[in-house]
Amino acid sequence: MDNLKIGFIGGGAIAEAILSGIIKAGLVPARNINVAEIIESRRAYLQTTYNIEAQGEGNIVGSSVDVLFLTVKPQVVHGILKSIYKSVKKDTLIISVVAGLTLESLQRYFSEQPVIRVMPNTPVAVGEGMAAIAMGQYATEDDKKIALEIFDSVGKAVVLSESAMDAVTGLSGSGPGYAFVIIDALADAGVKMGLTRDVSITLAAQTMLGAAKMVLETGKHPAELRDMVTSPGGTTIAGIYELEKSAVRSALIDAVESATNKSKSMGKKNG
Incomplete structure (x- = not known):
């Protein structure tokens, strides 16, 4: 080249x-x-x-x-x-x-x-x-x-x-926006629990980065990696239970679907 x-x-x-x-x-x-x-x-x-x-x-x-x-x-x-x-x-x-x-x-x-x-x-x-x-x-x-x-x-x-x-746009094209919202929310949680804002942002961002690298570099399914850090009766399962109770998984699926549909409508206008 x-x-x-x-x-x-x-x-x-x-x-x-x-x-x-x-x-x-x-x-x-x-x-x-x-x-x-x-x-x-x-x-x-x-x-x-x-x-x-x-x-x-x-x-x-x-x-x-x-x-x-x-x-x-x-x-x-x-x-x-x-x-x-x-x-x-x-x-x-x-x-x-x-x-x-x-x-x-x-x-x-x-x-x-x-x-x-x-x-x-x-x-x-x-x-x-x-x-x-x-x-x-x-x-x-x-x-x-x-x-x-x-x-x-x-x-x-x-x-x-x-x-x-269009599905790519809804998932990875718009995905950084979803990730920034999640990092910001985790940082807010850290502040609520007594951590400083700058430390909370660093903890949240590096944690998301590390989790993503584990998925890419190990080749393991995200659910398998989740199970590896989820001990019976432990802290992680308590937190995941609250995420599931609040339908975070469904909200993310809905976000990707909505962004995909928006991409389709943009394609009809600009394509």
Whole structure:
């Protein structure tokens, strides 16, 4: 990959997280990355921080790269695509992280060109993101390998059919929001029990991080790991009983379902 030239249309937080991951992982040198961003101060920040190229015009970036990321807001993407698609090289791989933008819609702009749709989440900013990748009909195994290498550099990535993308959005796309609510609630509980706020937040966040790593690194089912720390008549089962009594499990399932349905409605509007 080190000879590839990679471009971004949009220089916001997700673009920064992805490009920083690419640079840190050594996938391509910083000089091979070019970002189109309309805000001058943001361009200057990205250039200074990462030693990359930054332009004000998307056409310049689109015409000169091998892989082009679409990292803009859903409400502006169609206008941007209409202004740049003719200038993009015909063999450029298009990777979209735009919520609700379907492969079919992308293919209308880039006919017979490799396109990939990705749903990442915000922890890509700290190298612990989760991304689901859906392949367009002209995307090859080499294209898939490129996408996987890039998103593995900022966390983990899986390849799924596009039909799963709304559920992915409801679970991992929106999931950090649910986790932040849980961490905040646990921290409140710590404060109620006499701990300081900063200590409570650290205890709650590190506990969630550690539990997640145990699931990923042991390969054990979460229920099995739960049973390992739940002694008969002990403290953990007392706490879990209260969670079950308050229907926390059902609330989380309902949250994912609601977010999935919202994603579906956004797709109909923006796709």
